[in-house]
Amino acid sequence: MPEVPAPLTRADVMHVAQLARLAITESEAELFTEQLAVILDHANDVASLDIDSVVPTAHPLPLVNAFRKDEVRPSVDRDEVLRTAPDALDHRFRVPKILGDS
């Protein structure tokens, strides 16, 4: 029977929060470590299944690429989209700096 992963630690939670761009607090980290451990413990009934030969299903439909005709069609109005953005400048989304000062 496959081994289940080691229990999730507080360090795992802090790492995952950083990957997911969530600035969680110390008390949230505490609570989430406890709660996620319970959920993952339940999920170990799946993790421990010996089903290596089974083909995974990513999607319920046998999907192929869905193409539309390559033709010009009306689309959502640019100014209307930018009006609902938190910040915009010269027809573009405006964000704080991305690179360092150096």
Next chain:
Amino acid sequence: MTAREIAAAVRTGARSARSVLEEHFARIDVREAELHAFNYLMREQAFGAADAIDSAVARGEDPGCLAGVPVAVKDNFCTRGVPTTCSSKILEGWTPPYDSTAVARLHAAGAVLVGKTNLDEFAMGSSTENSAFGPTRNPHDPSRVPGGSSGGSAVAVAAGFSAIAYGSDTGGSIRQPAALCGVVGVKPTYGSVSRYGLVAFASSLDQIGPFAVDVGDAALALEAVWGYDPMDSTSLDATMDSLSDSLDRGVAGLRVGIVRELTEVDGIAPEVQARVAAAAEALSAAGAKVDYVSVPSVSYGLSAYYLIAPAEASSNLARYDGVRYGRRDAGADVATMNSATRDAGFGAEVKRRIMLGTYALSAGYYDSYYGKAQKVRTLIIQDFARAYEQFDVLLTPTAPTVAFEFGSKTADPLAMYLSDVCTIPTNLAGHCAISVPYGTAEPTSGATLTSDGNPKQLPIGVQVLAPALGEATMFRVAKAIEASAP
């Protein structure tokens, strides 16, 4: 009045759309403050739409199959110029620049949108307690939850605020609240209703479907919105068998399998088991061949779902980064701004699922968690295929219990997740299912007492499952169950 009766009366001019709408807003004005079904009421737009329909009828035009029918939609359907929040602070104040296909089709069918209904934030939850704007209450007992995540839509129909309503169902979010509120709820076949403009939660599972007071209205409501849409790349380009035409064909000779694993699942209430058994007996009496069937891998459905859905959600919700829409919290650089915005904008359950999904997809855990869950999905599809060699439809409970009390599961996420144990397998397989009200019962413990000292009775739903595109047969069985309901 049913939606069928309203549409028929408005189309012939026997009733005005305005007078129908006035009746619904009168009920909203009495009870909405207590129940909180809506995040946003579209009163002004609704009366404008109703008057336009009445004018069209006066000119001799036919406004469509939902002429003058008051409709509510879940607040994760994009509505042009009308706030769409997903009950999240991260989208508070945002108004979409386009209509979802479902909403566009409702307008085209002559429906009158009355408002946007409350939900668990981003449709993550089973009680509507995870809304950033406060919970929705169950009209049968306001000290209890309506179920979720489409709790507001279920309550809108149960309380007569709208004749029909729409929600989205990723793991049971239409059927479970329908059962807890005593209305009909449908999760159609994956891909049958366009998801264009439905805010994404878990894209391989999400599906739009209707709530209605009876099976006939549910058929009308589904037929009004389903069908191929080139704007959704997962939209099915298939012929849908008419539902309304076959509803009354009865169940003589149909084979109905009671799913043993789901009727005997841990935590199921005896009053729910009794209702499923009674529905099975009624189908048998109506001429169906009823027997037990085993679908063993559904026992792993809950675990697989709570790996797959959060994994897809962690990817889908990456778009809420404070750049293109919704709120932004200040940060010196982009990464700090992203993290500050997401921490302030998302509630606890959304954060939990994003982290769970990110973890299940991360290096070292992918194979054990996400990869395994996808294989379980295959096993469930195979087990269902075997069951459908012997049976036309399957019968299960919709939810393991009647509506529960506020706060009773919020501290224990896993206990809340167990509310979806009977509904999840359908989403994993991409099949269709319907919840039909089947009587009421008092809860095993802690019943609320009425003013004359009797325990309050709460609705119970039974669920009919069918394979992909099996809606026509599924609705026939649902109709027969409804006809025998206590």
